[in-house]
Amino acid sequence: MEDSSNQKKKQAIEDGEEDRISTLPDPILHEILSSMDLKYAIQTCALSKRWRYLWTSLPNLHFDVDLFPLPNDSKRLHQFPHFVNQVLSQRDTNSNLCNFYFSPHACDHPSFIENSLSYAISHNVQQLHLNDFNITAPKLRNLELWYDDEHWFSDYYQLDSDGLDPVPDGQKIVVSAPRLTSFKLEGRVSPVFSATSLPCLDNVDIDIRVPFNAIIERSLSLNVINMLGQLREASSVTLSLITLEVLAMQTDALKSHPSPFHKLKHLNLIAEELIQRVRSPTLTLPLNVITYLTRGSSCSDTLVVKFC
Template sequence: MGFRHDAKRMNVEGDRLSSLPDDLIHKILSSISLQQAIETSSLSSRWRYIWTSMPYLDFSTEGFSKLNKFSKFVTNILSRRNNQVQLSSVKLSFRGKATQVFVKRILNYAFSHNVEQLTVVSFALKDDIPINLFSSQSLKHLMLTLLIILDDDDLFSHCPNLKNLTLNCCQTKICLSEKSGESEESHLNICHSKLSNLTLEDLSCYVVNVVNVEAPQIKNLIIRKCYVDVVNVEAPQLKNLIIRKGYSSVNLSADVLSLEKVDLTISYRLNAQAIVGLLQQFRSVRFLTLNLEIVECLSSSVELISHQPSPFATLKSLKIYPARKELHPKANVSTLVENYFLDSSPGVTLTMVLREVHAPYSMLVHICAATYLLL
């Protein structure tokens, strides 16, 4: 009796799932591995071919002992998939060389089926990926992780409708000088007329020296944990800038006049002169967030700003917080530094965020914020 009851309940639940529309089932299947999604075909006749029309494909070499087995798996999947269905998203995570046949096969298939979002993750930096493979009119979102890419101004020009680009732990192919035999300075050039959002993460001067960004339509730029020598930005429509950790020098072109929000966190290799040079570029910023270490660094070098007028004529909000938990809650901010930030904007809202650590547990237990409206 109990067995029949359980079987009946399973059939009812199966029927409920089968009654869902295809797009919702596809969404559910996208949360599991491709192999698991294929295994659902045995659930019922309704599910037998449902995976073949999924607009999401997630390939990974994990779970395959040999790459030739994975390559056969890829060939099998792509040959059985419904070719009439376009692709929304494709992710490829692989080990080994980027020049492997299955990499090209997956990318070509994705672009021929009008993929809009593409993520490529390499588990090891081996060989540069043939960037000519990235040619698509449909691609709007691209994320590359642990890939070697060419130092080329036309790097992403073959994807004219690209809106969002994320480069994580990537490096450029360093060429040897013909004369000296020494490696030349490595440049990463990002030039794109329609790019709106750019994220640079975990880039190091050991693999990339200079990043050049030329994107007239870019609105949002995130530079996170980057330790390159310099990031040059030519983006007149830039509105939001986030710089987290790292110590890269950032140069904004003179025509960046639309900047509204800046979130700046620098806690490594603090250089007061470099910080002043960076802050002087934020003339149009309205909402500014800084870590306390920056302010204290300026307070110890007030001679750099004592004769300079405040550049923040449009500032509406200034938020200061300590980046490190072990900092004492009492901030060491000189009057000259306060004036530097606030004198040109009398209506600024100043928020000081203070972290308190409760002994003996050495953990964050309280955040206290003091807000002042300066009239």
């Protein structure tokens, strides 16, 4: 009898705790669910009527095929697109997206990739985290791009701003996001921004990745210079020392091209210790690159050098 009574008390306490959580407003519950694996967040729909449709209005979605728990890669690559499609098709159509993380890696389904990104764009995504894509998103504010060189020479597409139809575009990444405020790039390929100006841009973080045994191509240097010219509105710029090394290959171009950042206030130079040790036993800052980056600013007041 005593064990039964204790069990009832324990159950009553647990029920009370569940009730208190359930009375929290949707934004707080969304924060709780967003901290969980999406699959488990969806499973909360079985808790009660209060939770049944709560997940369908989550503002943050995280899709990463590497985190998809299946026994082998073939099943993962087959079921991952199905999972993403099911989530997006059952989501509340009136709920906009704040964060959309999408990393399908080796999933070779162009229509699946196109539809997933189109969904994010059509639901006014504010922060888009991608791996190996082109994107058109007029309302996008924060964009992070990672390029995996191993898979780079597969098929990529430019998304047309009208109908989002895939257009084969070789190795060129085209970004159309005129309201962009923050841009981060890790990889070898420099995207092209379709907008003539990015007036809202404030933060830029560039880390050009070059394999240890690779020779830096002069064409890569020129591409980076052209890209920085399109990011000229940024006031806070972070560059890896490898990026400086790439820029230093174009001595003549640095002299002939105007300095990119006329609003520059903070320049952060980041050296990843292992990479720097492998590529060069001594640390040298190419002064011609530093001059090129800073001479165009009329309000530069801080030069911050960081070594991670």
